[in-house]
Amino acid sequence: MKMRRWAIALGVLLLGRKKRQPRFADRPRIVAPGAPDPRAEWVALLLLLCAAAAAVGFIVVYSFNHLAHQTQYLGLALGLAFAFVAAALIVVAKRLVVTEELEEDYPLSHPTTQEEVEQLVEESGDRLTRKRLLLTGAGAAAGAIGAALVVPALSLGPLLDTGGFYETPWRRGVRLVDEHGKPLLLDEIVRETFYTAYPQGADKELLGSPLVVVRFEPAQLHLPTQRRDWAPGGVVAYSKICTHAGCAVALFRKPTFPVVEPGPALICPCHYSTFDPTRAAKVIFGPAGRPLPQLPLAVDSGGVLRAAGNFSGPVGPAWSGVRSKAPRNPS
Ligand code: FES
Numbered sequence: 001m002k003m004r005r006w007a008i009a010l011g012v013l014l015l016g017r018k019k020r021q022p023r024f025a026d027r028p029r030i031v032a033p034g035a036p037d038p039r040a041e042w043v044a045l046l047l048l049l050c051a052a053a054a055a056v057g058f059i060v061v062y063s064f065n066h067l068a069h070q071t072q073y074l075g076l077a078l079g080l081a082f083a084f085v086a087a088a089l090i091v092v093a094k095r096l097v098v099t100e101e102l103e104e105d106y107p108l109s110h111p112t113t114q115e116e117v118e119q120l121v122e123e124s125g126d127r128l129t130r131k132r133l134l135l136t137g138a139g140a141a142a143g144a145i146g147a148a149l150v151v152p153a154l155s156l157g158p159l160l161d162t163g164g165f166y167e168t169p170w171r172r173g174v175r176l177v178d179e180h181g182k183p184l185l186l187d188e189i190v191r192e193t194f195y196t197a198y199p200q201g202a203d204k205e206l207l208g209s210p211l212v213v214v215r216f217e218p219a220q221l222h223l224p225t226q227r228r229d230w231a232p233g234g235v236v237a238y239s240k241i242c243t244h245a246g247c248a249v250a251l252f253r254k255p256t257f258p259v260v261e262p263g264p265a266l267i268c269p270c271h272y273s274t275f276d277p278t279r280a281a282k283v284i285f286g287p288a289g290r291p292l293p294q295l296p297l298a299v300d301s302g303g304v305l306r307a308a309g310n311f312s313g314p315v316g317p318a319w320s321g322v323r324s325k326a327p328r329n330p331s
Helices: 002-015 038-063 070-096 113-127 131-156 225-230
Strands: 195-199 211-215 235-239 251-253 265-267 274-276 282-285 297-299 305-307
Touching (some): 038 070, 070 131, 235 297
Antiparallel strands (some): 211 235, 265 274
């Protein structure tokens, strides 16, 4: 019975219309007439507007990038929004809807049932004198809560401001350095050993900064024709950011029994995307949808490894449009 009262309250709130000639005026009333309660109407309206304000608060808090206790504030705002809606419905159900009690359930699917329910809704809303105002409040609350529920979907991926994703600190002549800032010398790169490198003088935290560097026998490499001179001395460099979801490619598979084992591979431990570093980091296993972008290398007169340009493709995880632009240097 409680559920029915709530449903009728909601129906009255949402479907109530401006005063018009009652459709069922010629029939005996089902619901006893009740006196209007303007104060309760204002309270219900206020609660609905509070719900809308709380939902807007959720969107505002969500729009901040870094805010202390942000998750708690988000939960509080959304919880308050629903609590205010619930309170408004309670006020409507208790104070504004005339209730009637039945001993027995309505017969299901009876042809007269629908009309009776319509009559019930109409008569239950007799006490409302500001239906339009309440409807506007309900619309504001529903719209704001709906927007609050949809807004987090924006976090699924970049949509408008994607320029930063194409910028990398690499350009022709930038030195490769290790995590302590020491330049990487070609002669010090040991074959089939995994190195992490960064652009000298740039922020290591940038998505486009970290590289994996591995050295092979030049004859082992099968790079595309236009990349033949990208690997001096057999040293190849790829973005360390996995093209699946952006984890760090942190493992190197070095075959120790070449006769029975598969070839060398760069591996992302998150979902085990596996790339063949001898074939331009082609994906050979796992969920990644494209190869790791390759950085062309050169060696200067002092034997230091330097970038010979920017990456072969956009750095980072897959997202819509990721293939549509080339990487660029910061302006
Ligand atoms: S993030 Fe690398 S495999 Fe998923």
